[in-house]
Structure formats: C-alpha cells, structure tokens
Amino acid sequence: MDILSPNQATPMPTSIELKLPIQHHRDKQERRTALLIDDKRQNQDSLRAILEGEGYQVVEANSHQEAAQQFSLAKPDIVFIDVKMSESDNHSTACRLLDNSLPQFIPVFFLSTQADENAYSRCIELGGHDYLTKPVSPTLLKAKLRSVERVRQIHSDAMRLYGQMRMDQEMAETVFDGAVIAGNVKLDCLQTIIKPAEQFNGDVLLSAYAPSNDLHILLGDFTGHGLAAALGALPAAEVFRAMTAKGFSPHQIIAGINQKLHTLLPTGMFFAVQFIAINHNLDFVKVINCGMPDVLLIDGTSCSIKQRFNSQSFPLGIKPDVEYQELFVREKITPGDRILLVSDGVTEARNGNNEYFGKERLESAIENQQEGDSILDRVLNGLTAFCQDAPQDDDISLAEVPCIPDILPAWQERDKAAPTHPTHAELPNIESIRDEPWEFTLTLPGSRLSSADPIPLLLNHIQEMEGLRKHRRLLFTLLSELYVNALDHGLLKLDSSIKHASDGFSAYFSQREQRLQNLHTGYIKICISTYSTAQGGKMKIRVEDSGAGFDLSIIDAYRQPQLKEPSGRGIQLIYSLCESVQYEEPGNCVEVVFSWDH
Known part of the structure; x- marks a missing residue:
C-alpha cells in the first residue's frame, strides 16, 4: 500500500481496504510426517516408498502401544493403520488417536487386504477418513493425499475464521455486558434465570430508577437468538436508561424504544416486551405487555396468582406510531407480592415428544408451593423435568421481582434525603x-x-x-x-x-x-x-x-x-x-x- 506524502496533490482516500494474504500452503522446506501402524514389515516398506516419494517423513509402529508413543512424539500429519493387525484392539487405538488429534485435522486411513463393505463402514463410523485396499495403488494414494491437503486447507481456514469469530464474540460480549447489563440496578434483589440458546442472549433484562424513585424493569425478547438478536439490545437499553433518568413516563419510554427500533431493525425483526413500573411507595404497579406471555402478579403469602397481564399490543419495532398510554394497566400491589416476568422460551420449551411446556404447567409450578423453595426454583424444576434432554430451541428468561422496601433503597431514605x-x-x-x-x-x-x-x-x-x-x-x-x-x-x-x-x-x-x-x-x-x-x-x-x-x-x-x-x-x-x-x-x-x- 502506497503512503502519500503531505506534499502530494492526490487526496487521501476516505476509506482504506487492507487485504492481507492468506497462507494456503506449507513451507516447501517443512516435510509432513506420516505414521504407519502395521505389524508386517513388507506392508510398511511398500507404503513408505510411496509416501517418501511424495515428500513425507515416515514413522513406523509395530504395535498399538508403540503407535500411541509415536503419535505423541512425532506429531504426525496423517496416520495409516492396518485393520488386520494381530492385536484385537486396533479400532480402539484408532479412536484414541482421533480423540487425541482434536482440534487439529489429522486424517486416519484404514488399510485392509479385502474390499469389505462392512469393514469400510465400521472404519468410517469410528471417525476414519478413508479406507485403502492392499496392496495400495500409488496412483490412488497420491490422489487421496492431494484430496487430504485440500481438506486440510479448508479445515485450517475454518479454524482461523472460528478463532476470529470467537475473539469477535468475546469482544462483543464485553461491550454487551458493559452497555446492557452493567447499568442495571438491584440485581441482588431480583431472582433471575437466564439460559441463552446460544452464546448471546436474544432476551434482555433492564432495570433503572426514575427520578421519582419508581423502579422500571423491562424484559424483552428479540426475534431469534444469538448475536444478531442481542445487537438490538444496545439501542433499546440506551433509550430505556436515558429516558428513565430524564423522568419520562413509562408510556413515553416504550414509545421511544419503539421509534428507535422501527428505524434500526431490519424487516422481520421485532422486540416483544414486558415493562413494569413499581411505584416508590409500593402502592401500585403499571404494566404493559407487548407480544409476550402473561405478566403474573403473585400473592406474597399464598403464592396464588392475583392478576394476569396479557399482551395488549404488537411487539416493538413493527409500527412507528403507537399510542401506549391507554395500554398500560395500573394495579394495586401489597408489600410482599411478587411479579413474575417470563419470556416465551419458557412456555414454548418442548420435550422429546414435541409437546410445549405451556401456560398451564407454568402456573401449576408457581402455585405448587413447597417450604424453602422460591417461585423460580419451582419453575426451573418443572421445566427441567418436562424437557429432560430435549434440545433448547429458544432463549429462556425469567425474573421474579419482590415488592418489598429493599428493592427501592430510597423508599426508606426519602425523608432523610x-x-x-x-x-x-x-x-x-x-x-x-x-x-x-x-x-x-x-x-x-x-x-x-x-x-x-x-x-x-x-x-x-x-x-x-x-x-x-x-x-x-x-x-x-x-x-x-x-x-x-x-x-x-x-x-x-x-x-x-x-x-x-x-x-x-x-x-x-x-x-x-x-x-x-x-x-x-x-x-x-x-x-x-x-x-x-x-x-x-x-x-x-x-x-x-x-x-x-x-x-x-x-x-x-x-x-x-x-x-x-x-x-x-x-x-x-x-x-x-x-x-x-x-x-x-x-x-x-x-x-x-x-x-x-x-
């Protein structure tokens, strides 16, 4: 890349694309190593001759014990193993070598005197990369070696890109934690369960105090999951915290987030939201539900469900101009009550029979009170027993908000302040x-x-x-x-x-x-x-x-x-x-x- 001096008339470009060469080939002076595992000398000699002709350094092993030692010492680039060795655990040895090779790409070729389809299938199932019939054809082996190198390069590029992706994800996670999670208040009083389906959570939990000392809490669920979904949390968190700190009312905050996301989010992506504003005197709560499962108000003594706040609006980001003021529900609360926020990853969790956990099981778990356990413990236990080993389809998020003075530290200090x-x-x-x-x-x-x-x-x-x-x-x-x-x-x-x-x-x-x-x-x-x-x-x-x-x-x-x-x-x-x-x-x-x- 040429660098222009200040005296040159040509203007500097507004953007520079820097392209670095990718190393696709190993240094010619560096020879690859092949490990031959065979207890018959004549088989080793014929295969060694072909491999050395292709530039390989050959290391031999006559037993499985010796093979393990040579694999550790020589660090081979390719392995050939005879499936008919006198020892009976040759397949087990191959498995151990394959396990030890991870995450590197070290292909294993099985050798046999017979073209046995069952043996071939067995070797591939064990993780072998190919199967050669003895005596090995030099032309066929050379072709397979070239194929192996192409696969090796693809694997190398994939690992390099994966490493870059992991580094980018770690950086993004640091930014996400700092911008979204670190600003939350009273996390020590909230009980939460956050189980992302991938590294990044498409669900987001935000909390902040208004100048009135009211507590605002938002649980939101972006379309999909993973990094793409998590990126939407950054502008949502920014608007939520800025407008809460400036004293805007809950319906204005929701409208502000909706406007911001409608401008930024691509078509087909939206933000379902549960938003609660707990009054600083613990007298009442304001609730809005936009496209999420019911928000539940739970009696602090009996654990019975006092009120359900179902969805009253589209998720945010779909329509630019929505009047949210009349959609907020105002409900009286009693100190000791609890409010449960739930993402649809809970109600739509599936078991091995493709059945949904559903609203009924959720509410049954909540009301099945047992001494010493919390609401979230009961829900998590019920969810785990229901899903068992079934894969997790979506992000799972729950937040249990206690209506107690401790959640509002200024509640007791207001008169002193x-x-x-x-x-x-x-x-x-x-x-x-x-x-x-x-x-x-x-x-x-x-x-x-x-x-x-x-x-x-x-x-x-x-x-x-x-x-x-x-x-x-x-x-x-x-x-x-x-x-x-x-x-x-x-x-x-x-x-x-x-x-x-x-x-x-x-x-x-x-x-x-x-x-x-x-x-x-x-x-x-x-x-x-x-x-x-x-x-x-x-x-x-x-x-x-x-x-x-x-x-x-x-x-x-x-x-x-x-x-x-x-x-x-x-x-x-x-x-x-x-x-x-x-x-x-x-x-x-x-x-x-x-x-x-x-």
Whole structure:
C-alpha cells in the first residue's frame, strides 16, 4: 500500500481496504510426517516408498502401544493403520488417536487386504477418513493425499475464521455486558434465570430508577437468538436508561424504544416486551405487555396468582406510531407480592415428544408451593423435568421481582434525603445573589395536557443551565408534585378524599383519566428562575392554573407531620423540600423557593 506524502496533490482516500494474504500452503522446506501402524514389515516398506516419494517423513509402529508413543512424539500429519493387525484392539487405538488429534485435522486411513463393505463402514463410523485396499495403488494414494491437503486447507481456514469469530464474540460480549447489563440496578434483589440458546442472549433484562424513585424493569425478547438478536439490545437499553433518568413516563419510554427500533431493525425483526413500573411507595404497579406471555402478579403469602397481564399490543419495532398510554394497566400491589416476568422460551420449551411446556404447567409450578423453595426454583424444576434432554430451541428468561422496601433503597431514605428548611410565608432575601438570574416560562393549554408531560422538559432544561445532577431526584419530585396538584385539583377538580376508600386509588385514577381526555380548555403556566449564590444557588418556581382555586385554610392541616390520610401528602412533601412556600388567593397559584449548596 502506497503512503502519500503531505506534499502530494492526490487526496487521501476516505476509506482504506487492507487485504492481507492468506497462507494456503506449507513451507516447501517443512516435510509432513506420516505414521504407519502395521505389524508386517513388507506392508510398511511398500507404503513408505510411496509416501517418501511424495515428500513425507515416515514413522513406523509395530504395535498399538508403540503407535500411541509415536503419535505423541512425532506429531504426525496423517496416520495409516492396518485393520488386520494381530492385536484385537486396533479400532480402539484408532479412536484414541482421533480423540487425541482434536482440534487439529489429522486424517486416519484404514488399510485392509479385502474390499469389505462392512469393514469400510465400521472404519468410517469410528471417525476414519478413508479406507485403502492392499496392496495400495500409488496412483490412488497420491490422489487421496492431494484430496487430504485440500481438506486440510479448508479445515485450517475454518479454524482461523472460528478463532476470529470467537475473539469477535468475546469482544462483543464485553461491550454487551458493559452497555446492557452493567447499568442495571438491584440485581441482588431480583431472582433471575437466564439460559441463552446460544452464546448471546436474544432476551434482555433492564432495570433503572426514575427520578421519582419508581423502579422500571423491562424484559424483552428479540426475534431469534444469538448475536444478531442481542445487537438490538444496545439501542433499546440506551433509550430505556436515558429516558428513565430524564423522568419520562413509562408510556413515553416504550414509545421511544419503539421509534428507535422501527428505524434500526431490519424487516422481520421485532422486540416483544414486558415493562413494569413499581411505584416508590409500593402502592401500585403499571404494566404493559407487548407480544409476550402473561405478566403474573403473585400473592406474597399464598403464592396464588392475583392478576394476569396479557399482551395488549404488537411487539416493538413493527409500527412507528403507537399510542401506549391507554395500554398500560395500573394495579394495586401489597408489600410482599411478587411479579413474575417470563419470556416465551419458557412456555414454548418442548420435550422429546414435541409437546410445549405451556401456560398451564407454568402456573401449576408457581402455585405448587413447597417450604424453602422460591417461585423460580419451582419453575426451573418443572421445566427441567418436562424437557429432560430435549434440545433448547429458544432463549429462556425469567425474573421474579419482590415488592418489598429493599428493592427501592430510597423508599426508606426519602425523608432523610429531603432537605429540612425553615418555612416562611415570604420569599427569602436575595441580597447575596452574585449573578444575573435566568428564567423561562412554559404555558400548557388544557387541550395538550392529556398527551404532554412537561416535567422531563423542565428538568433537562434546568440540568443544561445549572448542572444540578445530584439534586435531580429532589427537583423531579418537587416539579411533579407542583404540576400534578395544579392539574388534578386546579383543572380536573378531583377530590383527594376519594383515596380514603379501600379501592380509592383505582377510582381516583379512573376519574382522572376520564376527565383528562375531556379537558379542552384552561391552562397551566410554570415559571422558573434561578440565582447563583455564594453557597450554591436558589430556584424560584411559580405554578399557576386557570382553575377556581381552593380554601387556603386547609394548608395548615395538610402540613401536620402526623398526617396519615392519602390526601394532602403532596403539599406536605412540597413544604419539606422547599426553603419557602407561598400560596396566593384564591389558591390557583403557588410560588416556592428551592435552594442548594455546591
């Protein structure tokens, strides 16, 4: 390849294809070695003469014991063995030599004085490469030697390519583990079974915390298995983690993954998904199932199946524009419940009679509770007993998610993490402000509120301007509470006391969705301004809605630390996060100040 100097006028190419020569022939000075195993001298002499004429160095052995020694010492390139030697274990010797030759290509030729078809068949079954009748024809042997060299070269090329493939796979596996698996959270709390049909798994398990401290978990299954299927996990994981970290809602995350994969995946390849979002208070879970077996909600005490979430949509990557918000199912959970995610490699596993494991066997294994074993133990035992030695057709993946505080570490630490500021009725003195403030205002009309989620937009804008990454979760919680209060109570006129009933949360959110779809007027305006201070900074957030407001006298009741009712907790949380909180008459506007240190 010519290298151009900087002074030459010819431009450098935009891409260079470098072709290296492949070594197809052994050095002429290097002689191949042949091992002759025959206890008759005259047979060895005649065959040696032909092989030496073809450039082979010949090593002889008169017994099977000597053959094993010579094979180890001389490391022959080809072996000839007489099937009619006086010793009776010549076939066994051939088998041992073939086993010892792996993974190298060392052809074994059997020699016989008779053209016996049964003997020929027996030798080939033992792994021999060919069969020659004595006396050996020099012309025929030379032709077979040339054929052997062609096969040897093919084997050599195949081994070289296989080695390259293994190296590429190991590199890909390192990237896959780092980009897909390493970013997962709470793997110590999840029980999983991952059994790929090949080296790479076409199934992918992802987990991440949202800024709200909700836990998002996705189990997905790409079409097929192996490396081709695993490659799709990289963009899926990237979108899942990026959008979760930015505070996007579950239906927006699924839509984002769908759009990305529809652009990237080839025709005929798609991504079936189970996605769950466990609320940070362990009150409820949001579930969507796109082309997978049922997601199962299991009672933590009885191990009975409380709810099945079946597939409600196409797998991702098939259609570019799908509305996922209404496809999510919201279900109340009790601490101690368990959620089981299952890929179709479980239900479609087959036994030797070509029968499927199926949904019924899966659920029977789950509910067949025995002391000391887990749900996944029971499923795995049932699956193993059913399939036995039948080959595995597809990737098998299960994840058992316990609905317990340990899976949400911030669940117990949330109050400790929240800053404790004195509450003031007036905004703080900002004489210590060092720089000019920046501010922006976002106004959302009522007709857009059913599809818009302004919190990720606001949070990312603040992040770009101030870089408040370590306060991201607190800001997300604060902005979400302010926005939801304005939407739910200001515009939708929802009554929080509905939540007091046993099924209050379900009734509340059912009314919320219905009213939100019928909301066509009104607005919510959010204004944010920040100030740099010597200690860090202050952020003033003003949220105004077009609703009628509420009686401000109830604010003091909501601020009581002993408040146990579900309603009013949002206001209590806002006061705990902010340096100051001020509601304005008639209750449709609130202004808060959030401060932070460097």
